[in-house]
Amino acid sequence: MEALAKEIGIPEGEYREIVQRLGREPNRVELLLFKVMWSEHCAYKNSRPLLKALPKEGEAVLQGPGENAGVVRVGEGWAVAFKIESHNHPSAVEPFQGAATGVGGILRDIMSMGARPIALLDSLRFGPPEEARSRYLLKGVVSGIAFYGNAIGVPTVGGDLYFHEGYRENPLVNAMCLGLLREEHLKRSRASLGRPIYYAGAKTGRDGIGGAAFASRELKEEKAEDRPAVQVGDPFLGKLLMEATLEAIELDLVEGVQDMGAAGLTSSLSELAHKSGLGVELHLDLVPTREEGMTPEELLLSESQERMVLVPKEGKEKALEEVFGRWGLDCVPVARTIPERVFRVLFRGEVVAEVPTEALAEAPTYVRVGREDPEVRRLRETPIPPLEADPQEVLRRLLASPNLASREAVYERYDHQVGTRTALLPGKGDAAVLWIKGTRLGVAAKVDQNPRYSRLHPRLGAMHALAEACRNVSVVGAKPLAYTDGLNLGSPETPEGYHELAETIAGLKEASEALGVPVVSGNVSLYNESGGKRIPPTAMVGVVGVLEVDKRAEMGFRRPGEVLLLIGEEKGELGASEVLHLLTGKEFGHPPRLDLGREKAVQEAIRDLIQRGLTRTAHDVAEGGLLVALAEMTFPYGVGATVEVREGGLEALFGEAPSRVLFTVEKTRLQEATLLLEERGLPYRVLGETGGRASRSSPRGVS
Amino acid sequence: MRWAIVRFPGANCDEDARFALEKAGIRAEFVWHTERDLRGFDGVFLPGGFSYGDYLRAGALAAKSPVMEAVRRFAEEGRYVVGVCNGFQILTEAGLLPGALLANLNLHFTCKEVGVRVERNDLPFTRLYPRGQVLRLPIAHGEGRYYADPETLARLEGEGLVVFRYAPLKDEADYNPNGSLHDIAGIVSEKGNVLGMMPHPERAVDEVLGNTDGLPFFLGLVKEVAR
Numbered sequence: 001m002e003a004l005a006k007e008i009g010i011p012e013g014e015y016r017e018i019v020q021r022l023g024r025e026p027n028r029v030e031l032l033l034f035k036v037m038w039s040e041h042c043a044y045k046n047s048r049p050l051l052k053a054l055p056k057e058g059e060a061v062l063q064g065p066g067e068n069a070g071v072v073r074v075g076e077g078w079a080v081a082f083k084i085e086s087h088n089h090p091s092a093v094e095p096f097q098g099a100a101t102g103v104g105g106i107l108r109d110i111m112s113m114g115a116r117p118i119a120l121l122d123s124l125r126f127g128p129p130e131e132a133r134s135r136y137l138l139k140g141v142v143s144g145i146a147f148y149g150n151a152i153g154v155p156t157v158g159g160d161l162y163f164h165e166g167y168r169e170n171p172l173v174n175a176m177c178l179g180l181l182r183e184e185h186l187k188r189s190r191a192s193l194g195r196p197i198y199y200a201g202a203k204t205g206r207d208g209i210g211g212a213a214f215a216s217r218e219l220k221e222e223k224a225e226d227r228p229a230v231q232v233g234d235p236f237l238g239k240l241l242m243e244a245t246l247e248a249i250e251l252d253l254v255e256g257v258q259d260m261g262a263a264g265l266t267s268s269l270s271e272l273a274h275k276s277g278l279g280v281e282l283h284l285d286l287v288p289t290r291e292e293g294m295t296p297e298e299l300l301l302s303e304s305q306e307r308m309v310l311v312p313k314e315g316k317e318k319a320l321e322e323v324f325g326r327w328g329l330d331c332v333p334v335a336r337t338i339p340e341r342v343f344r345v346l347f348r349g350e351v352v353a354e355v356p357t358e359a360l361a362e363a364p365t366y367v368r369v370g371r372e373d374p375e376v377r378r379l380r381e382t383p384i385p386p387l388e389a390d391p392q393e394v395l396r397r398l399l400a401s402p403n404l405a406s407r408e409a410v411y412e413r414y415d416h417q418v419g420t421r422t423a424l425l426p427g428k429g430d431a432a433v434l435w436i437k438g439t440r441l442g443v444a445a446k447v448d449q450n451p452r453y454s455r456l457h458p459r460l461g462a463m464h465a466l467a468e469a470c471r472n473v474s475v476v477g478a479k480p481l482a483y484t485d486g487l488n489l490g491s492p493e494t495p496e497g498y499h500e501l502a503e504t505i506a507g508l509k510e511a512s513e514a515l516g517v518p519v520v521s522g523n524v525s526l527y528n529e530s531g532g533k534r535i536p537p538t539a540m541v542g543v544v545g546v547l548e549v550d551k552r553a554e555m556g557f558r559r560p561g562e563v564l565l566l567i568g569e570e571k572g573e574l575g576a577s578e579v580l581h582l583l584t585g586k587e588f589g590h591p592p593r594l595d596l597g598r599e600k601a602v603q604e605a606i607r608d609l610i611q612r613g614l615t616r617t618a619h620d621v622a623e624g625g626l627l628v629a630l631a632e633m634t635f636p637y638g639v640g641a642t643v644e645v646r647e648g649g650l651e652a653l654f655g656e657a658p659s660r661v662l663f664t665v666e667k668t669r670l671q672e673a674t675l676l677l678e679e680r681g682l683p684y685r686v687l688g689e690t691g692g693r694a695s696r697s698s699p700r701g702v703s
Numbered sequence: 704m705r706w707a708i709v710r711f712p713g714a715n716c717d718e719d720a721r722f723a724l725e726k727a728g729i730r731a732e733f734v735w736h737t738e739r740d741l742r743g744f745d746g747v748f749l750p751g752g753f754s755y756g757d758y759l760r761a762g763a764l765a766a767k768s769p770v771m772e773a774v775r776r777f778a779e780e781g782r783y784v785v786g787v788c789n790g791f792q793i794l795t796e797a798g799l800l801p802g803a804l805l806a807n808l809n810l811h812f813t814c815k816e817v818g819v820r821v822e823r824n825d826l827p828f829t830r831l832y833p834r835g836q837v838l839r840l841p842i843a844h845g846e847g848r849y850y851a852d853p854e855t856l857a858r859l860e861g862e863g864l865v866v867f868r869y870a871p872l873k874d875e876a877d878y879n880p881n882g883s884l885h886d887i888a889g890i891v892s893e894k895g896n897v898l899g900m901m902p903h904p905e906r907a908v909d910e911v912l913g914n915t916d917g918l919p920f921f922l923g924l925v926k927e928v929a930r
Contacts, residue, residue, distance in 0.1 A: 146811075146812050150753075150812055150814075150843070150845075151713070151715075151753040151756070151757070152715065153715025153716070153752060153753075234756070235753070235756070236712070236713050236753060236755070236756030236757075236758070237756075239712070239713055239715065239753075240712055240713075327712065328712065411814075412811075412813055412814055412815050413811055413812055413813070413814070414812075414814060415812070415814045415843040416814055417814065417841050417843065417903070417906050417912075418715055418716060418719065418751075418843065418906075419718070419719065420718075420719040420722055420723075420905070420906055420908075420909070420912060422912065423911050423912065423913070424913075425913065428913075435911045435912070437722070549911055550911070
């Protein structure tokens with residue numbers, strides 16, 4: 001067995017640990033169980049000790065990390081379940097199915113909490129768009145997301161998309177989903193003793209075998225041989241499964257729900273048992289299959305899509321079977337909870353595996369010593385040379401640059417309105433807003449991360465990601481409640497990679513504490529590197545907030561004659577900025593400083609301005625700086641503005657800095673607005689007035 | 704006033720249809736795709752989505768489902784049938800409306816707001832719109848390019864069966880989002896009781912959604928009964 005362990009990539013130390021925990025040598029099946037359950041993807045071996053430090057408590061939090069998704073209370077008995085999840089490795093090999101099954105997987109996580117999925121957001125990263133492979137991946141991924149999301153009828157309402165050479169070999173595809181539930185319908189992955197465990201949904205095939213393990217290693221050259229590890233999605237089956245599952249929960253038929261995701265039956269059943277403090281006995285012969293002659297290993301590890309695990313309440317077994325039968329789906333008992341805390345697997349009357357659930361669930365963790373990559377440090381400390389450029393020309397080129405250009409061509413491919421809850425359409429506001437029908441409540445969501453900032457300063461980059469996602473949610477008028485983090489990084493087994501992981505989490509912790517926004521769910525995808533090149537440390541932060549839906553702000557100027565103001569500093573910085581990259585073709589310098597106290601105050605101020613009805617138009621100043629932000633405000637309704645800038649330098653016009661928000665106010669209420677900002681001790685300036693068809697700036701530089 | 708909304712497996716605009724009908728004060732009830740009896744209903748709504756996964760061809764499988772026999776009888780009795788998006792595709796596949804919906808010319812699923820002109824307002828669906836009004840309505844489909852042979856098109860035009868046509872909202876030249884012949888967005892049967900359209904009026908019925916151009920469509924159905 002030791003030879004096999006070596007062959008399938010189980011480190012020697014972990015093999016010894018397995019033998020010790022079992023008190024004997026594992027058999028072949030058992031060894032494979034450990035292989036997948038102790039993969040980084042399932043076990044968070046390198047990240048868990050670091051993630052412990054993140055704040056997880058908050059008054060809105062109903063469910064923190066550790067379940068299928070986090071849940072926050074939003075008011076009037078409603079709650080929102082949400083989570084972000086990566087599907088990077090499958091998408092690199094087969095972008096269409098990789099992205100499609102990524103969407104399917106996160107939807108099932110949300111359903112498992114008893115919530116109806118109401119919105120999807122996607123955070124995508126590719127190599128430079130000039131390269132054919134980047135375009136191929138982008139096209140496949142967008143098509144895959146559209147294929148699954150549109151058909152299952154969950155609107156894709158937002159996301160972010162960056163092109164950066166660091167993702168050339170390792171594209172990132174993270175999907176975030178929000179689900180709506182009544183607080184009393186909140187479900188967890190739990191079962192009581194002696195209960196039958198039902199398998200529901202699609203039949204099991206040989207697809208996606210070892211996907212979890214696949215996701216936890218570097219991509220090699222010979223990608224073709226990895227193809228069987230990519231799963232295939234069927235949104236029609238997914239839709240049936242979703243409706244049947246939600247109906248069963250609505251009818252109060254189930255005590256526990258768990259989706260079958262990475263590592264299939266093995267992970268879902270052993271975790272369900274472990275969390276319940278019980279064991280489980282699984283009869284593989286009862287598993288519905290669509291292929292003949294599947295081995296125990298294949299049945300246990302298959303990652304066939306559109307499958308769920310449900311534990312009926314006592315006496316509700318028949319009713320549960322009827323619900324799924326009506327939707328034309330398999331729903332059969334395949335296992336039972338038992339008092340001995342073991343994961344016992346039977347196949348043709350024989351026990352083929354029996355391991356303690358705790359041994360599977362509690363993988364060894366690693367704390368390593370990190371070291372900053374000297375090259376990153378050199379780039380960060382490289383001084384910014386003097387730059388000269390015509391602002392008109394720079395603005396035009398920035399607006400057409402890959403990372404700032406309109407995303408219309410992408411979001412038009414997604415159904416962003418199905419469900420009739422979308423109160424802020426893509427391109428209309430800084431965050432998506434979903435309406436909770438029957439109430440005047442809205443839920444805002446945004447996912448954000450800047451690869452340039454994170455690459456040059458992992459800790460500050462992570463802080464910026466959380467700060468900006470919260471700012472975007474605040475700028476539409478919502479109070480941020482909690483966040484989910486999709487951590488995508490290189491191998492933690494190099495000191496440089498581990499350093500970036502540790503710094504990223506440290507940055508999240510710092511910003512989370514300062515802004516008072518806890519983490520409730522997340523995902524870790526490591527080993528995103530090829531040929532020794534790590535991706536930029538990428539903490540995709542998805543923030544959810546709540547607002548009064550009738551008091552929401554859009555980004556576009558709507559009426560002429562309103563006064564336009566800027567909250568925050570007038571000047572930005574050029575380090576790590578888009579304009580610097582545009583003019584030099586390089587990425588260097590120190591990313592903008594972030595004062596979290598100021599950030600919090602600015603967010604509170606803009607929420608207050610919206611709440612009091614002083615503004616309905618607001619936009620944050622992000623990549624590309626002031627002029628780009630102003631131009632973006634003119635696009636939605638074609639209403640322009642005349643602006644006077646005091647300084648015409650590149651730093652003022654295109655420099656980047658956090659804690660800056662633009663908004664408009666009617667002239668008669670200007671004083672009320674400025675008083676509010678003064679009371680909060682925030683710098684602000686009147687920039688000009690809305691009106692006209694184009695954006696104009698004067699006196700210097702731009703006209 | 705009581706309308707049935709047919710729930711095909713894979714339909715995903717069923718809840719939205721109910722939302723819009725109820726907003727107009729119409730009692731709306733879901734009817735399962737295996738139902739064969741539609742007695743007692745004043746109208747039937749075939750919602751958008753991907754019925755039976757839209758395998759084979761959009762709407763092709765749904766057109767053969769048990770409930771469609773009942774819908775056919777319902778239509779023959781002169782009662783109201785509305786099909787939106789996938790519902791329109793099902794109506795053409797079932798032969799209740801002429802023509803077919805082919806893949807959009809851009810070959811992509813496309814979701815956006817488009818201009819839709821009301822061509823006639825002597826129908827319950829459109830009676831509350833001024834004739835010639837250009838509505839702002841959302842579309843969301845991959846196969847919405849209306850196609851029919853020249854004779855059928857001539858008949859549709861000659862008999863005034865085109866109810867909705869894509870039209871510029873401002874002055875945009877590319878106002879036809881999918882390449883539909885004659886800019887056709889929606890048509891009605893000769894008897895004026897079976898309507899199919901690709902745009903989604905049910906997505907434009909509330910201020911919160913930023914669009915109420917679809918609300919008169921549903922209110923018009925109510926007015927019919929009050930007369």
